[in-house]
Amino acid sequence: MSTIQFSGLASGIDTDAVVAAMVSTYQYKIDNYEREQTLLQWKQEAWTEMNSQIFSFYDTYLNQMRLESTFNQKTVSVSDSSVIEVGSSQTLPEGTHTIDYVESLAQNASITTSALTTESGASVDSSTTISELSDSPLAPGESITVSVSDSVDANGNPVYTEITLTGDMTMSELRNTLNSALSNTSVTFDSNAGAFFISSSKTGESQFINIAGDDADKLYQILGSEVPATSTTGTVSSAITYQDAVEATGSTTLSSLLSSHDATLNDGDTLTLEIEGKTVTVELSSSMTMDEIADAVQAKIDASGDITNSSIAFDADSASFVVTTTDEDGNETTENADFTVTNVDTGENSAVASALNGKVRIWEDQKANADTTLGELGFTDGVDLELRFTTADGEVITSVLSNMGENTTLESIANAMQRDEALIAAGVTISFDETNGYFSFSEGVELNFTDQYGFSLNEDFGIQENVTIYNTQGSNAVLSYNGVEISSESNNISVNGFNFTVKSTTDQAVTAVASIDVDAIVDYVTDFVDAYNTLIADIITKIASSGSGYDPLTAEEKATMSDSEIEAWENSIKAGLFYGDDDLQSILTMMRTTLNSVVDGNEFGTLSNIGISTQSWEEKGILYIDEDKLRAAISTNLDAVTQLFAGNGSGTTNSMGVIDQLYNNISNLTKSSDLKSAFSFYNDKVLDTKIDTASDNISKWEDRMAAMEAIYYARFTAMETMLAALNNQSSYLAQLSAGTT
Structure with missing residues (x-):
């Protein structure tokens, strides 16, 4: 319950102002702690940004420059670029390298096809069906089953998938079926060309496309391809499957339901339902859904005029057609519909009626898993x-x-x-x-x-015996490099640090001359120096900037200033957050000292001897590059330059390359401790604790101030109440006095 406060109604005193003055010492404490907290939070934000800068330099530039491969850059010129194409990244030894011959290129596994035509000679597009093809092996309604494979299991055996093709299947449906069954092969159909294009996604002799089965030759014919001249006979393993029932929904089509029951809807088949002693008949089509069948029957009930107490619907919860009947008292009863399906020409179609009566289920093939039981397979x-x-x-x-x-x-x-x-x-x-x-x-x-x-029982366990298997195989690139024959699954070859792509065959030698890529190495060094200078220039500026010396603004002070004035005030404070910061100064000193160190046993010894040095002491460590001197050092002794930057040394720190030393020194700074987290270059845990402490102090003094305000307001309220009573008494006495005179 809140306390009612009387703000000077009887006394005329500005109670709020008086109470605020009386608790001002508490507010002073709160303001100081809020200023302290704000400064700490700004410092935390500034360190987070600086931490990111240092780590980016460490992870990107130091990590790159400590690798000997960075300095092992080569340019390669070849005698015949029509045979081999040289890659951009080369680390092969200097000198002349020879491709003695290229016997063959790596090839995809592919099935060669030709343009298809229809029986009438018209062109074929994606909507053309298999039965419409010229000399098609499948008539409408006919089907074949074959097994296809383009991958192997853990034991190296081909993994086959059974597919069923029908005469009514379109070219696009055939394409989709093959792509679903083949995981490493691309199957496309080009309507403009009227042809299939089939090839493995990779090259090499490990790539293959197998088509197996008694009707495998028919699939080649459908694809417009010659049947391979040779085949093998063997065992084909494919997924073990079993049938499991899935409840139908209102959107399930009659065609999908009947196909799972091996039932066929004939032209002229009609569905009949006896209801309230009357007969309702509906003509069926394979495209109708369960909801549409129920709606069609209900429409006939409504149109009859003499079926008034019953209705029908497909109930998704029970997956069945339900007839609801209402008696004269309004009570409803339900029962499953009992359909019959008949045809004037063929008689009763009990298979279709059986699929629709009771719980309507679709039987689907399920792939077996490790927990599948023999019972589920029918044993x-x-x-x-x-x-x-x-x-x-x-x-x-x-x-x-x-x-x-x-x-x-x-x-x-x-x-x-x-x-x-x-x-x-x-x-x-x-x-x-x-x-x-x-x-x-x-x-x-x-x-x-x-x-x-x-x-x-092989069929039950996904095994087919004595199956005709046609195989289309990829091939490897075969060539000789410096007298050594190489067989590669790819035309992109990498050998002895030499990266190239084979483009054509030849029996003539092709030479490749490798030399130091001085430009690339100079670019790497320049990028590193630029990044280093950017980082330390920022650190130097931050350490030297004292800022304005102002304190953060309180809420009351901000209320009297514009947004631009507040922003300028705060920016002047933030500029000096790192002024004289010991942690940042230590990092700066370590980086400058490390890059100026002498590498023992190295011909050059220091970076300055290869043209990387400081100039004026006032610049506090900014590096400059004498490019002519750097290029001369690289050309004269690349190994010594490499070791100066990236050498592992002989077991002592002083013999390590300067970048390796700097990388290790910064790595040591990224280790976690009681004061800081991993990959933090400042004592973030200490800063977090200080922020939490300031927050606790703010809360503590706010509670104290609120308690004192309550006490003072209670006292003033009591005084106001007493003064009001005295005023009332004085008025009463004055009235009495006036009445007696």
Whole structure:
């Protein structure tokens, strides 16, 4: 509850002014602590900015100049630029280098295609379907399944993905299907050219595109490509899949529902519902959604005129068509719709009706994972699994897992195989590949699953036997450098510090002459010196600036000034925040001393002997470069120049390069301690504590002032109340006196 204050109503005293004067000593304390806190916060902000400047110099320029590779810059001229193109960064030894020959370039794995045409001879665009192609192997409604691969698993075995192509699939849909199945291959269709373009994203003999299956030749035909002349027969492993039901939604289409049930909607199929003794009939189309089917039936109910107590809707919560009936008392009952689907020509279509009645589910293929059980794959308890491994040497190893239960996981099967002594002795490894959803085993090994009766279970475990496999392979670049033959998956070659790109083949030698790139090295040194000068010039200015000596403004003082006056006042104070700062002075002194140090055992010894020196003492360490002297030193003895900057030394600090010394010295300053955090060049923890202390003092004195104000206001309120009573009494007596006279 707030206290009612009487501000001089009876006494005429300006109570607020009097109380403010009486607590002014407290306000003085608060103002001082607020000034102290403001200065500390400004100092913190200034140090944060300076810390960033120093660390940027350390991380960018020192980190670069302490590397010998920075000084190992070369220019390279080649005798035939049509054969090799030289990269921009070169660190190869000086002298002449020879590309003796280039036998071949690295190539992508690619499928050569030609322009496609339709049966009528018209051009093909992205909307053309497979069945419309000239000599198409697929008619409308027909389909083929093939397996494609362009990557290998951890054991080096190709990872296959099964894809299904239909005669109704468009060129753009075919492109998307292939791109989804192939992770390292780009498949595009150009409508202008009417052709597919298919190649691996990288070059080299590790790149491949495999198409496998009895109908693989048909995919090549669809793509407008010649079927490869050679093929192999082998085992193809793809993801183990099982079907799982997903509840339909109102937006689920009839076509997607029926395809998962292997049901077909025929032309003229109609849906019938018996409701309130009446028959409602709706013609179906594959594009209708569940909501649209319900709406169509409801529209027929509304139009009938004699079905008045019932309605139908697709209920998303139960994933079913629900008929709601209201009796004469207003009570509602619900039940699932019971549809029939018939056709005048073909009779009843029970498969479509079955998909729509009860809970409507879409059956989707799910990729198996390590925790997938045999039960989810359709097996029951008591199955025996016989696994036959055929090694690359033709050795057959049989292992039997007896009486497997439906709760047995695929990972546990793999783990059991890993413990098989015969497999261990043969060096065969097997694991469940979670990423690809199948069993992965040693390269060159074939795996076959059968049950206790000898029936093959390979299809259940994603394995196809005796499959025709067509392979398109990438190739490596083959060349000879200084007499050594090199095989590279890329045409971008890096050898002996020589970076170049192979552009064409040749049986003639191509020479490359490497020399010191003096200009590049001078640029690196100049950039470093410029950055150093910028940093220390800023430090020197900050340390020398005393500022105005003013104190930060209080809120009361700011109220009497304009914004521009406040900004000018505060900037004059901030200019002197680093005046005489010991930490910043120490960093400056360390940097100047280190760069002026002598490197023991070095021909040049100091930076000044290669043209990098100070001039007037008044500039306090600003560096200047005598470029002619620097260039001469680089050209005369690059190794000594490199060691002067970036040498590791012989175990003593004085033998290290000056940049290495400076880098280490600054690194030591970035270590954390009780006073500062890591990568902080000032005692940030101390400054944080001081700011917190000032804040605590402000709060403490504000509380004290508020308590004293309350006491004084209470006293003045009591006085005002008493004076008011006396005034009332005097008035009363005066009235009595006036009445008696």
